Amino acid sequence: MFKKILIANRGEIACRVIKTAKKMGIKTVAIYSDADRNALHVRMADEAVHIGPSPANQSYIVIDKVMAAIKGSGAEAVHPGYGFLSENPKFAQALEAAGVAFVGPPVGAIEAMGDKITSKKLAQEAGVSTVPGYMGLIEDADEAVRIAGEVGYPVMIKASAGGGGKGMRIAWNDDECREGFQSSKNEAASSFGDDRIFIEKFVTQPRHIEIQVLSDSHGNGIYLGERECSIQRRNQKVIEEAPSPFLDEKTRRAMGEQAVALAQAVDYTSAGTVEFIVDGDKNFYFLEMNTRLQVEHPVTELITGVDLVEQMIRVANGEKLSIKQSDVKLNGWAIESRLYAEDPYRNFLPSIGRLTRYRPPEEIALADHVVRNDTGVFEGGEISMYYDPMIAKLCTWGPDRGTALEHMRNALDSFELEGIGHNLPFLSAVMDHPRFVSGDITTAFIAEEYPDGFEGVTLDQGNQQRVAAAVAAMFRVAEIRRSRVSGRMDNHERVVGSDWVVTLQGESFEVRIAADPKGSTVHFIDGTEMRVTSDWTPGDPLAVLDVAGEPLVLKVGKIAAGYRIRTRGADLKAYVRTPRQAELATLMLEKTPPDTSKMLLCPMPGLVVKIDVEEGDEVQEGQALCTIEAMKMENILRAERKGVVARITCEPGDSLAVDEVIMEFD
The missing domain is CATH 3.30.1490.20 (ATP-grasp fold, A domain)
Incomplete structure (x- = not known):
């Protein structure tokens, strides 16, 4: 077995590979750019080599620099992760020439399958259904x-x-x-x-379902079930699960056998993924083959018990697969949520900055459920503009889909992340969406269910009451503590009353709290009673409560007369007032935000690539105004209405901050 492996990547996938290598007793070498000098994968590896400036095209994808790091470290093998050089045949050739093992497929397979045009022709020749x-x-x-x-x-x-x-x-x-x-x-x-x-x-109403294959250099090949990857935004997967709630065993077998046939047709070795588009009648068509480890591989690992990274390393070492197709059993259900540095309230545009708070839920591996978090960041670290915006991959497993979903909901609610815009609220909203819960999903799910973008979640009446009961009980605990600290009265019951009005999301709930040493019973004016228990302490940013016999997890921030609460995709202000205070609050004027309707604001930090108009131009609704590049994606900003360009405040090549003015209109 190899004694030392270099990971030619960064972030969470580099950390993931390091974990398995350590488990196998293999020393690891990390590479890093200027921006990643203090990154988590650098800390985790046994040694690390600096390879250049922050932009990937000056560091991570410069083959000569990576080869120099390999030579200098004495690494015997290289795992490329995904992205960067993972599917670059020139890199695989350079490794072969240097006598270094590539933890991936042969050069010929990379060339054949890495080019989507060639791969489609080969798939047709191998008898695989194509688009x-x-x-x-x-x-x-x-x-x-x-x-x-x-x-x-x-x-x-x-x-x-x-x-x-x-x-x-x-x-x-x-x-x-x-x-x-x-x-x-x-x-x-x-x-x-x-x-x-x-x-x-483009196949309308499609599902994106992929098959995980694993082959060795001795002619053995198997498939490890499928992954449902239909929840996508801008063709980027957001939520994946295994198995698919749509496939039956007959279709699964047919897809799996075609995937293995394609892999064998190009003498494929290592782990790979064959992606299919599947219509409502379970007709499936080949999309592409990814000759590398997939981002969403953890869900396959969770339902099969197979460590794919370990298998890749063993295959690269010349070993035969120890698993036969008959050994592959799909056990339970797994779901993966990709946590991105993207602001869902700004149409999912990239966000960069420092993680002022990063506390993932506790990882758990029990017989009845699993919580797993693959990540490459840490509290206090920076989310850079130079790389992919992924922060973490949160995964849960349960014996069935419903259980896996419920554990995912609680895990998302427990995930504390501050300092940047992120998609946690959106992920939570999807987990509760009736279409997703039923499994009735396509790749058009986000476009169909959120046509105007994501604007948060309005809780239903029942959940509003549960949150109101929790907030009232929490507020009472905080008031008692405040009274004791102030020393205003020895008997705090004379200071803290029992009658309150909780206002949230436009609804008001009159409550009376009956407290005892073990918790509180919250009485609503409609006769509803809810028992609230928790060990929450005022000031804690996370509250784990039991409300009416059901768990409730809240992210909590103090505001005047209440709390900012985030739960199940909702981000709300919950005010707790005495009845008289609530009466007076209805008379207060609301602050009006400034009018920016005649300005084009930069929706995310980025680089101005192109400006399509000039001062004095008349523009029409939908007309392209400029192009902003952020995190390797080009974003075209368009006119929302007809107008005349009065002033342009930037030029191509400028770096802009979020909400910086690009141009103004008359």
């Missing part, structure tokens, strides 16, 4: 429009060397095709150094 489209190279936007017309709208414009949602656009007409073609080429060039583009039919 209609044009697999030739497309030279310019005019040719793209002509081909799209022949294939039939809608079409998917994709980067041949792409992955992770980069270089992908859906076009529904000629204009969108022209614009999408150019944006896809730009993203592909900057992310992969390869701007080749192809076009295929």
Whole structure:
């Protein structure tokens, strides 16, 4: 077995590989850029090598620099993780030439499957069902429009060397095709150094389901079930689960056998993933093969008990698979939520900054449930503009889907994260969404259910009452403590009353609290009673309570006359007042926010790539105004209404902060 492995990656996947290597008794080498000097993967590795400036194209994807780190460290093998150089055949060739083992497939398989055009042709030859489209190279936007017309709208414009949602656009007409073609080429060039583009039919109402394969160099190949990856935004997966709530055993077997046949057709070794699009009638079509470890691999590990990273290392060491297809059993259900540094209240635009608080839920591995958090950050660390916005992958397992879902809800509510915008509220909202709970999902789920973006969650009446009961009991505990600390009265019962009015999300609840040493019973004016117990202490940012016999987890922040509460996707202000205070509060004027309707504000920190208008231009609704690049994605900002450009306050190449003014209108 290898004695030392270098991980040619960063962040959570580098940390993930290091964990398994340590378990196997293998020493690890990390590489890092300027921005990652104090990163978690650097701390976890046995040694670390600096490889250059912060931008990935000057450090992590510069083959010569990585090879120098390998040589200097004496590493015998390299695990590439995903992204960066993981599917770069030139890197695999350089390793082979240097006599260093690549923890991944052979160069030929990477070349064949890493190019989406070639892989589709090979899939067809191997008898794998494929999506209609044009697999030739497309030279310019005019040719793209002509081909799209022949294939039939809608079409998917994709980067041949792409992955992770980069270089992908859906076009529904000629204009969108022209614009999408150019944006896809730009993203592909900057992310992969390869701007080749192809076009295929976009299957409406599809599910994105992928098969995990594992092959060795002795001719053995198996599949480890499927993953449902249909909850996507901008072609980027957000929530995954295994198995799929949609597939039956017959379809699973057919997809699995085709996936293994494709892997064997290109002499594939190591772990890989064959992605399919599946329609409502369970017809499935090959999308692509990822010749690497997938981001969502933990859900497969949780339902099969197979450590995929360990298997990759053993295969790279020349060992035979110790697992046969008949050994693969799918046990229970696993769900993964990708926690991103993206602000859901700003249309999921990237957010950067320091993690002033980062307290994931406790990791648990019990017979009846599992909570797992794969991460590469820590409290006090920075989320950089240079890399992917992923913070963590939170996973739960249970014996069935309902149990896994409930543990995920509680884990998300318990996840403390402050300092940046993040998608925790959105993830929580999806877990409670009726369509998701039922399993009736497609890749259009987010677009269909949140067409105007995510604006938070309004709790139903029952959950509002539960939160109101919890907040009233918590407020009373805080008031008692405040009275004791102030020394105003020895008998705190004369100071702290029993009658309160709790106001949240536009609703008011009149309550009376009957307290005892073990908790409080909250009486509502409609006759409802709720027993509240908790060991919460005033000032704690997380409250774990039992309300009416059911667990309730709240993230708590103090505000005047109440708390800021976050739970189940809702972010609300809960005010607790005496009846007289509540009566007077209705007479208070609300503060009006400033009018920014005549300004184009930068929605996220980013770089101005292009400005499409000039001062004095008349613009129409929907017209492109400028392009901002953030975290390797291009974002086109458009006019919300007709107007005239009065002033432009920046130029291409400028770095802007969130809410910085880009231009003003008359």
